[in-house]
Structures are given as structure tokens and as C-alpha cells.
Amino acid sequence: MKHPKHIFSIGAILGLAALAVSCGRDPNDPGIQYAPEMYEAIPYEPFKQVRDSITPFFNHQTMQAPPDGTVPRGGYLQGFEYAEGDSMRATAEVINYPNPIEKSPAVLAEGEVLYVRFCAACHGKTGAGNGPVTKNPAIKPLAYDSDKLKGYTDGQIYHTIIYGRGVMGSYTSQVQYEDRWKIVHYVRTLQGTAASDSTASDSAAVLNVVPKDPAAPAVKGKGNGK
Secondary structure (H helix, E strand, O other), X not given: OOOHHHHHHHHHHHHHHHHHHHOOOOOOOOOOOOOHHHOOOOOOOOOOEOOOOOOOOOOOEOOOOOOOOOOOOOOOOOOOOOOOOOOOOOOHHHHHOOOOOOOOHHHHHHXXXXXXXXXXXXXXXXXXXXXXXXXXXXXXXXXXXXXXXXXXXXXXXXXXXXHOEOOEOOOOOOOOHHHHHHHHHHHHHHHHHOOOOOOOOOHHHXXXXXXXXXXXXXXXXXXXOO
8 A cells, every 4th residue: 555654644634623623612512413313302302401493492491481370271270379477377369269179079078088188187087176196285276167267268278288387287299289179178068067076086086987989889997099
């Protein structure tokens, strides 16, 4: 082979040139990709920033913030602003917000299941404030048929489920949106029939309660898996 040194030199120069071109200063530039569809999904991904000439998003973010005042499908208001100092110092919007879930026997049955699951340990089976957790003297919830709690609106009860009050913590992560309103409906029924004898412990009743299911007869000793 003639002129092997020249061929080697030319190859070295071309290699250095390719290396220099590939080392761009833009940290967001992935460079040349082989079969990029193996790495980049064709549809837009929610948490990805896309930087190209055809992306319609002005800030390169796929998932945009919703406009102010947006509510989810169905028109439900998901949450309220926290009132500083006390969750029950609610705004007029909270106090006047009606229960968006229509009351029905099925809704009340589901509300009872949810109430027993999340609320009865403290508030008691009948809402008398004498659940098994109240053996701790630091936990003494009011009975639902007390004048104070009867004065709460649906929005205030919902607001308390979201943010808690006093020693009660937030149940936002445990109870889904519509389920919170179902609990509100069931609490209203307890306010009309609550046994306000808060001196008797409700422990056994809470632990042995069998939630009603309108679709099927309840089986003693088994909870509802809804």
C-alpha cells in the first residue's frame, strides 16, 4: 500500500474533527442517536420537556398547569384553601358549598362502610364520640348530635376531612374525593339518630359492626371490600 503515513494522518485528522463536532456545549443536546424511536416515545410524555421546532408548548413542558378556576370533569370542587389558624375558620366558599353527591340508599350504604373504616375508631359507631381510640384521654371528639357539630355545613365537614382539626389528622390521602362527600351524607344521618351517651364505650360495636351492602347481603364478620 502506498503512502500509509498519509492515510493514517488523514484518518487521524478526520477522527479528531468528528470528535470536536460531537462535543457540543449544549447539555440538553443528546447528539446523534441511532434509532431514536427506541429511546424517545412518539406521544408526548407528561413529565418531559420537549425542545424542538414543532412542539406547541411555549415553555417546553408537556404537562401544562390548568387555568385558574379549573375544576375536574363533573364540576366538583376538589379542595379548599386552608384557613390559617384553624381548619374550621373556613371561607364563605367552603361554608356555602353544597354536597355535590346526590343522597340515595346506595350512597348512604357506601358512606357507612367508609365511616366505619376511617371514622368510627374515634367518633364511635353512632357518632357519639366514644370509639375505642377515645380510651386515650387526649382524644375526646364531640358527639355528632351536639349543637356545635350540628351547626357545621356540609362544606365544613368536608373541609375537616381534608385538613383535619385538633388531634385529628388529614384524611385526604386515605379517602377519595367522592367518598368524602358520601361520609358527609352518612354523618348527617348520624346527627339525626346519634346516641349522645358518650360515657359508654363503643369499642365492641365498632369492632364487630357489619357494613350494609345494598347489592348483596352482608356476611357476619367480614367487611365490605369496596
